[in-house]
């Protein structure tokens with residue numbers, strides 16, 4: 001994937017977290033439970049004994065991280 005900011009080749013890799021990860025337009029203060037009616041999306045769930053991963057692309061040159069919309073978390 002080509003970086004949309006600097007047009008250099010991005011590195012393929014993964015985003016992982018040991019905790020829930022969400023996408024939201026408004027910061028949550030106490031809980032990361034998502035509200036689908038507000039368009040919020042859980043990117044990574046909390047799972048025990050496994051660490052889920054999302055396919056992602058990272059640009060070392062300008063620190064751009066892209067997680068494609070079609071990326072679904074995997075457990076491998």
Ligand SMILES: [Zn+2]
Pocket residue numbers: 003004005006007008059060061062063064
């Ligand atoms: Zn870049």
